[in-house]
Amino acid sequence: MKVIVAGAGHGGLVAASKLAKFGYDVTVYEKRQREELGHDWEDRFTFDLLLKIIEKDELPKDVWRYRGDCVFVSPSKRTNVEIRYTDETRQKIMWRKPLINMLLDYALKCGVKFEYGVDVKEAIIKEDTIIGIKTNKGDILGDIVIDSMGAFSCIRRNLPDGFGIEKELNRGDAFYGYRAYFNKTEKVSPEFPFEVYLYHEREQGLSWCCVNEDNVDILIGRIDPLTKEKVEEQLKIFKENHPYIGDEILHGGQYGVIPVRRPLPLIVANGYACVGDSAFMTTPMNGMGIDLSMNAGLLLAETLINKEDASIENLWNYNREYHKQFGGPTAKNEGLKNSLLKLPYEGVDFLYDNAVIQSSDLAGAGRNMKLGALLGKFVRGMKKTKYFFAIIKGLIKGSKASKTYTKAPKVYNIKAIKKWEDKLNKLVIKIN
Numbered sequence: 001m002k003v004i005v006a007g008a009g010h011g012g013l014v015a016a017s018k019l020a021k022f023g024y025d026v027t028v029y030e031k032r033q034r035e036e037l038g039h040d041w042e043d044r045f046t047f048d049l050l051l052k053i054i055e056k057d058e059l060p061k062d063v064w065r066y067r068g069d070c071v072f073v074s075p076s077k078r079t080n081v082e083i084r085y086t087d088e089t090r091q092k093i094m095w096r097k098p099l100i101n102m103l104l105d106y107a108l109k110c111g112v113k114f115e116y117g118v119d120v121k122e123a124i125i126k127e128d129t130i131i132g133i134k135t136n137k138g139d140i141l142g143d144i145v146i147d148s149m150g151a152f153s154c155i156r157r158n159l160p161d162g163f164g165i166e167k168e169l170n171r172g173d174a175f176y177g178y179r180a181y182f183n184k185t186e187k188v189s190p191e192f193p194f195e196v197y198l199y200h201e202r203e204q205g206l207s208w209c210c211v212n213e214d215n216v217d218i219l220i221g222r223i224d225p226l227t228k229e230k231v232e233e234q235l236k237i238f239k240e241n242h243p244y245i246g247d248e249i250l251h252g253g254q255y256g257v258i259p260v261r262r263p264l265p266l267i268v269a270n271g272y273a274c275v276g277d278s279a280f281m282t283t284p285m286n287g288m289g290i291d292l293s294m295n296a297g298l299l300l301a302e303t304l305i306n307k308e309d310a311s312i313e314n315l316w317n318y319n320r321e322y323h324k325q326f327g328g329p330t331a332k333n334e335g336l337k338n339s340l341l342k343l344p345y346e347g348v349d350f351l352y353d354n355a356v357i358q359s360s361d362l363a364g365a366g367r368n369m370k371l372g373a374l375l376g377k378f379v380r381g382m383k384k385t386k387y388f389f390a391i392i393k394g395l396i397k398g399s400k401a402s403k404t405y406t407k408a409p410k411v412y413n414i415k416a417i418k419k420w421e422d423k424l425n426k427l428v429i430k431i432n
């Protein structure tokens with residue numbers, strides 16, 4: 001089988017490696033050069049999953065570290081929710097460049113070929129099947145195109161409507177971030193070095209300030225695109241409140257976008273499968289997508305290895321299995337995220353001030369926030385029923401969406417899939 005992987009995203013690289021290792025002819029077409037890949041910042045993901053994939057026992061010591069204890073700050077900055085991690089729960093983070101280099105080295109070892117500087121434009125379609133890609137270097141044909149080009153994949157966005165694959169992100173579906181590590185002008189080590197701000201400066205989004213030994217890691221994130229002026233304004237506020245943040249950028253200083261919504265229901269077509277951010281595979285509350293992308297890459301490779309067949313009927317097995325194992329559990333999170341985003345900042349303050357949001361909820365990015373547990377907060381929440389019930393509605397819709405995702409039709413059937421998608425769409429809480 002001739003496999004085209006468009007974009008060197010994490011899930012695409014994992015699928016490429018496993019397929020090449022099995023003996024398929026796999027080439028990754030990436031618009032940038034190898035040395036330009038991977039952001040200049042640290043990420044949280046499951047190290048064991050990476051090690052299993054690249055068949056290694058341990059990571060070099062200098063590429064990762066533990067993150068310090070965390071404090072969530074309410075929009076008004078009146079209430080703090082502190083999280084002290086234990087040895088088991090402490091967050092491990094790793095630089096993105098070594099991560100991507102490990103995936104690239106492993107792919108090369110498995111026999112994957114790479115062509116850098118190739119700008120993929122769109123799919124080549126014959127009747128209802130994708131048979132290749134159009135690029136700045138000419139047309140390339142293959143048996144399957146794996147779309148690993150990130151949230152704004154131009155393959156996905158240029159597909160004809162008849163393919164039934166959603167193309168665009170709506171407001172609230174994406175998180176626009178700016179991240180930079182600044183020098184420290186004083187030796188400070190706060191008790192809770194990792195400060196996270198929901199509705200930072202009373203705007204819809206999330207920011208953080210993490211004081212490390214040698215630098216301060218700042219993230220500014222909003223649900224609307226960031227302008228340079230907005231970033232400068234927010235950095236100024238951070239620096240006023242944290243006088244030890246210097247002016248020198250040591251790492252990062254880049255913008256990025258993360259899809260923060262339920263995954264695309266339909267992620268396959270004849271001769272086509274998307275993986276990672278191009279299929280919106282992240283956890284909506286915290287934007288983590290590396291584990292999900294890598295897991296999806298494994299599932300996709302398994303599906304293509306089990307049956308040498310890139311028809312939609314076979315690829316549907318990947319689609320269904322992803323949602324059963326990962327899409328359902330993560331989709332649950334969107335209801336809570338969107339119901340929080342729909343509240344005015346006073347509503348979020350209320351939830352903090354009255355301990356409706358607690359450290360266990362925040363530590364699990366809302367995953368542990370169950371209806372049963374909320375009932376225990378009923379008395380406190382009832383002081384402002386509209387805010388409390390908005391959150392309950394988010395949890396109920398999220399929970400229903402989660403169940404619906406895990407119950408995708410067993411076999412590919414266009415009518416049954418349409419009905420299933422309609423059901424899912426009714427469970428979305430839209431942001432104004």
Ligand SMILES: Cc1cc2nc3c(=O)[nH]c(=O)nc-3n(C[C@H](O)[C@H](O)[C@H](O)COP(=O)(O)OP(=O)(O)OC[C@H]3O[C@@H](n4cnc5c(N)ncnc54)[C@H](O)[C@@H]3O)c2cc1C
Nearest residue numbers: 007009010031043044119120149150256276277288289290
């Ligand atoms: C600020 C920030 C912090 C984050 N922190 C975390 C974290 O801590 N943990 C976590 O799990 N996730 C985190 N994420 C999310 C994570 O980066 C993504 O979910 C994850 O990388 C999956 O994306 P991907 O690999 O599918 O796509 P991408 O990483 O977007 O890769 C897509 C690739 O396709 C290439 N490409 C794009 N267009 C073309 C084209 N036309 N032709 C050829 N190639 C093309 C790109 O150059 C790129 O190499 C963070 C994201 C941001 C922005």
